[in-house]
Amino acid sequence: MNGAYLSIKNVSKSFGDFTALSNISLDIREGEFVCFLGPSGCGKTTLLRAVAGLDLQTEGEIHQAGEDVSWLTPDQRDFGIVFQSYALFPNLTVAENIAYGLKNRKTSRSKLNARVEELLEMIGLPESGVKYPSQLSGGQQQRVALARAIATSPGLLLLDEPLSALDALVRVHLRSEIKELQRKLGVTTIMVTHDQEEALAMADKIVVMNHGVIEQIGTPEEIYSRPKTAFVASFIGQMNFLSSRMLDDGKVQVGGQLLDCEHDKLFQPDNDMQLAIRPEDIRVRYNGDATNTMPADVRHVEFLGSFVRSELDVDGIMEPVIAEFSMNDVRDLQIAKGSRLMLDLPSSRIHLFESAR
Amino acid sequence: MSVITARPVNDWNPLSLRREQLLQLIGVLFGIVVLLLTVLMPLYAILSKSMENSSGDFVGLDNFIEYAATPSLASSVTHSLTIASVTTLIVVTLALICAYALQRSCMPFRGTIRLLMMGPIFAPSLLPAISMVYLFGNQGVLKSWLMGESIYGPIGVVISLSFWCFPAALMIISTALSNTDARLYESARALRTSALRTFLTVTLPSIKYGLISAGFVVFTLVLTDFGAPKVIGGQYNVLATDIYKQVIGQQNFQMGAVVSVILLFPALLAFAVDRWVQRKQVALLTSRAEPLRPEPAAIRDWSLFAVCMLVIAVIIGVLGMAVYASFISFWPYNLEFTLDNYQFDLMDGGGWDAYENSLEMALYTALFGTALIFSHAYLVEKLAGFRLLRTLLHLMAMVPLAVPGLVLGLAYIFFFNSPDNPLNFLYGSMAILVICTIAHYYTVCHLTAVTALKQIDAEFEAVSASLKVPFYITFWRVTLPVCLPALLEIAIYLFVNALNTVSAVVFLYSSDTMLASISVLNMDDAGDIAPAAAMGVLLMFTCIGVKLIHWLLSHMLLNRTQGWRQSR
Structure with a gap:
C-alpha cells in the first residue's frame, strides 16, 4: 500500500472502437484537491464517472480507502457528487434537498434539522431552506447542490464542471468558496473542468488529460512553468x-x-x-x-x-x-x-x- | 469523516445481484413478457393463421394467391390507397393553412379557434359518418350539393375521415411551426429576401419533417379506420371493412388474417417513415433558438381568419348536425324535439349497460395503462444497467404503433381463443378489452412518457445513488411528482381513445361486455341511425367532460406546484 486515499490503476475505457481512457494510473492523497483538466472529449468526465461507479471502466482497478471498489455500484461507494446542471430535485425545497440523503439514514428529526441548518449556514443561505430551487440563482443552486453532496460527510467529493453553467463573476466568487469549504472539511476532492484558470486557482494537484491519456500530473506551478508536453504548454496559458x-x-x-x-x-x-x-x-x-x-x-x-x-x-x-x-x-x-x-x-x-x- | 463500512475486498461477485438491481431486472423482464404476450405473440398467431387452410394445415402463400385472384377483394387495396391518399392531401393542406394561421399570424381569437378545431378528436369516427348521412344522405338537408353523386361511397368516407383526422394533423404541424428560430427570419429580412423565398427557404425546410410526419399519420389513420367506411362506405370495399366482413360475416378467419397481414404493410411503412422523421427532427433544433413573434399584417391575418372560420363552420356544422339529429323524433318527417333516441335500453345494441361498460373499460385502461406504460418508460429511460434488455423493451414498445386496431383485435382472437393458451380464460372478459386497448395505444403513451422523462435532469439517479437513496424512493418522491402533467395527459389519451375505439375491440366484446362505441355501429347497422347518433353524441360529450376535468385538475396542480415549476 502506498498511503493513497484513492488509487486508479491502469484504468481503460472504450466505447466500441473509440478509446475514451487508455491505461490511466493515478494516486490521490487524503484531503487533496485534484483537478482533471483538459479539452472536451479528453476523457476527464469519463474518468470521474468511473471513480463514481456511474460508468464502469472496461479494464483496470480503483481502490478507495484501501478497498477495491472497481466493480461496485455507485450506492455501494462512498462519495458525494455535484453536477454542472445542479441536478436539484425541483419539487423539493432547499432543506428537503439537503436532507435527501440524511433522511434515508434514519437520523432523528431534530438531529437532521440541526444538520440542515448547519449546512445552510455553511453555504451562506441560512434563510433559504423553505424556498424551491427555481427561486434561487444559479450560484445559489450550485451551493445547495454542494451542501446536499457533503451532508452525509462522504469521504470523497466529486465535482463535475460545477462552475461551468455560471456567470463569470459568480464563478470566480464561488470557486474560492468551494476551495475554502474543501479546506475546512478536509474532504478529498476531484473536480473536472475545462477551465485552466479554475484549475490553477483551486487545485493542489492538476491532472492534464488529452485524448484519453494523462499528459502531466503536477502542482499548478509545475504545470504552468514546466509543461512536460507541447499539449500542456499550449493548453495552459x-x-x-x-x-x-x-x-x-x-x-x-x-x-x-x-x-x-x-x-x-x-x-x-x-x-x-x-x-x-x-x-x-x-x-x-x-x-x-x-x-x-x-x-x-x-x-x-x-x-x-x-x-x-x-x-x-x-x-x-x-x-x-x-x-x-x-x-x-x-x-x-x-x-x-x-x-x-x-x-x-x-x-x-x-x-x-x-x-x- | 468516512462512513464506509469495512467489507472484505474479495467477497463481491458480479453474478450476485443486489436487491435494487434485482428489482430493476424483474421490472424490465416483466415489461418484456407483457408486450410479448399482448403484442408479439398475437401477431405471430395472425401471421401463421394467414398461412393455414381452414383445417389448420400450413399452405404457405396459397391464401394470398387466392386473395389476389379474387377481384372483389383485391380491389379493396386500390380503394384503400385511393381514399388514404386523397384524404391525406386534403387534411395536410388544410391543417397547414390553419396551423400557419394559429402559429404565424396575428388573427384574433387564436386560442378559441384552436380549441374548436380540436373538436373532432373527441368523437368516434362513426359520428361524422352518421352526420354525413343526415347532411348528404338520401334524406339529407344538403343532398343537392353533391350534384347527383351519392354520399355512400368514397366521397362520404373521404369527407368523414378528413374531418376526423384533421386535429391530429393540426397538432403535428402546429408543433413543427412553433419550433423555429426568429433570428432566421430576421436574417432573411436583413438580406432583403422576398416573402415567398423566405417561405420556401426558411419556413418549409423547418416544417418539412412535420409535414411528412402528419401525412403518414393521417394516411395510417385512414387506412386502418373501420368505423367511417362501415357506416358511409356503402358498396365501396376497403381493407378494413374486408377484415370485418371476412371474419364476422363469413367466418373466414384465414382470409381475415390475410387481409390483416396486407394491411400491416402500409402501416409498417408509415411507422418506419415516422421513426426516420423523428430522428431527423431532433437534429434540427438548437437550444438557443429565439421564439418567433409574428407581426400583424391585415390582409394575411384576415384571409387566414376567413379560412379558419370556414373550417370551424364545417366542424360545428358536422358535429351540430349529429347533436341535432339525436334529438329529433323521425328525420325528416317529424322534426319534433324528443329524448326518445337516448332511451338506449329500448333499442338493440346493449342499452345504457354498454355505456357503463365503456366507462368502466376506459377507466381501467387509463388507470392500469398509465401505471404500466409509465413505469416501463421509466425503466427504459432511467436505469443504468441491463442496456440490452432495456433497448429490447423500448423496441417492443414501438411495435403497437405499426399495428392497426382491427389486426390487433383479430390477432387476439387467434391467440387468446386458442384452447392451448393458458390465458384462454381472459377471452370474452372485460380484462381482454382493457388489455387490448392498452396494447393498441401503447406506443404514443410510451413516447409521451419517455419525452417527459428525458426533460428531467439525467443525473437524479446518480445523485440518489451517491446519497444511498434507493431508486424507487427517488422515483416516488421526485420523478413521479415532476412528471404528473405527463401522467395525466397519458391517462386522458387512453381514456378518450378507449371510449371511442371500435376497431380493436369489435372482435373481442361479448354480450356481457358490450361497449358504447360498438353499439353505435350495431344500431347504425340495424337502421336505428338516430339512436346511433345519440350514443355517439353521448360519447363525445363524455370525452369533452373528461377533458374539462383534466384541464381543471392540471390547473389546480399547476397552482399548487407553482412554487417549484418555473415554466408557464
Missing part, C-alpha cells in the same frame, strides 16, 4: 511556438538566430524541434544578465489594461512572436507600433518539445 533545430554544440537554431537553452530532455542533434516561450517571459529590460538577445520590430500593440500584448517581428525569424509587457515597460521604453526593441529570451524560460509531425 499562452505560449509562442517556434520551429527550431538542435545543433551539435547544444545550441538551438531558430531561423537566423542561435539560442542557448537549459533543458533536461535528450534531443538528438540535427533534429527538428519546437521551441516554446511564454509571452510574459520575453524581456525588454535586463542588467547584463541577458542570455539570448535579439532585435525586433513592434508590428502591432494591443492594450489590455495593466499590460500590453504586442506582436513582434524578430530579425531572422519568420513566425510572429507574441510578448507581454507591463505598462511600466511600455512607458519607460516607449513601446509602440513600429518601435524597435532589443529582446531577451532567457535561456531558463525556454521549453523544448519534439516537433509535431
